[in-house]
Amino acid sequence: MNQxxxxxxxxxxxxxxxxxLKRMGIEPVLTSDPEVLIKAEKVIFPGVGHALAAMDALKAKGLDVVIPKLTCPVLGICLGMQLMCTHSQEGNVAGLGIFNEIVYQFEPNQKVPHMGWNTIFKLSDPLFAKIQEHSSVYFVHSYYVPVSKYTSAASYYGKAFSAALQKDNFYAVQFHPEKSGVIGEQILKNFISL
Amino acid sequence: MLCKRIIPCLDVMNGRTVKGVKFLDLKDAGDPVELAARYAIEGADELVFLDITATHEKRKTLAELASKVAQAINIPFTVGGGISSVDDALTLLYAGADKVSINSAAVRRPALINELAARFGCQCVVLAVDARQTEKGWEVYLNGGRIPTGIDLFEWVGEAVDRGAGEILFTSMDHDGTKGGFANEALAEMSQRFHVPLIASGGAGTKEHFVDVFKIGKADAALAAGIFHFGELSIPELKQYIYNQKIPVRIL
Incomplete structure (x- = not known):
């Protein structure tokens, strides 16, 4: 098993x-040290909160420079995924630029945040092995990435948006696999066995 | 399509689940973590833990509980009961809670909502509100329904949303414990006026009540305690029934 x-x-x-991860029998390493990160075998980039504050926290530790350079499989979760894009409307902040996409705010003509279990479809990368089309996962977010060439799973809330993105060794999910029951656990397992 | 959520609520006192009717005749109902894990396996979409411990030990026991629940279960959960500062919320969120619910403390000091939203994001902040219908309209009550405030429910919810509440948990005291159905009229008005998710609470008695609260009350989620704890209604049976009525719910 990879670290x-x-x-x-x-x-x-x-x-x-x-x-x-611990429920799956994995003892993860927690680090904010770029030197440790660059040598990692699998990296999870979590995120809940405000894009601007999160980018500031990354910059303060030099993580904004090291994350785009990682060559091992990286999984961004929720805000982590949004920060991997070029720009976010939240706080009008520049992201890490891994995915050449802009993060938009949901229009207020529907309830925001988009909160709860929603279905994912057009599943198209190894992260979704053994996951059925239209499985339900848990989302909570007010900003979204449109469907693009990077989209490896889509969901729908007023419009179709990216539930997951993928490019080279970078994987990202808008939903919370850590809170999505057995489906989420399978997705985490798939990432770990990449 | 976004699913409607079914949320069991666990009242916790001194770290143990208690069952009672309107906070009276409380009985020990075992370990909240075990009960939570069972509900998660049965298909609950989220859980709410409400600490009704009366002592100052509450902060510590609630944080310990949040950590144990987060370690054991794989669905989101909210904790509430006596949270009155950013520090209180921080302890619980870093212990592993996904959201915190605030009630009386927010009425007494509304800026608490702004502070929590700025620090943790709106999605972490659930405004819980207890209200009762009077001749003048719906009136907000504090301290588990013991203190009337003279504040109008809709005005307060509007202010709370403007201040950054990301979700509303509305309990109708008139319906709570009656098992006669939810306050659908007030819920529908609230759902239409305020564009944040709405959790309906108070009045669940039958499967039909849940269908009504989604169809008529326009709620995004429905919360119940007694009917789940006492085994009157099983979550898989309830969700299958709702699904059969063509309402989107998550079926395991």
Missing amino acids: VTIIDYGAGNLASVMFA
């Missing part, structure tokens, strides 16, 4: 991600 490293930069769901 899994979680980027520790004060994200709100860090404990949840760690506990989810």
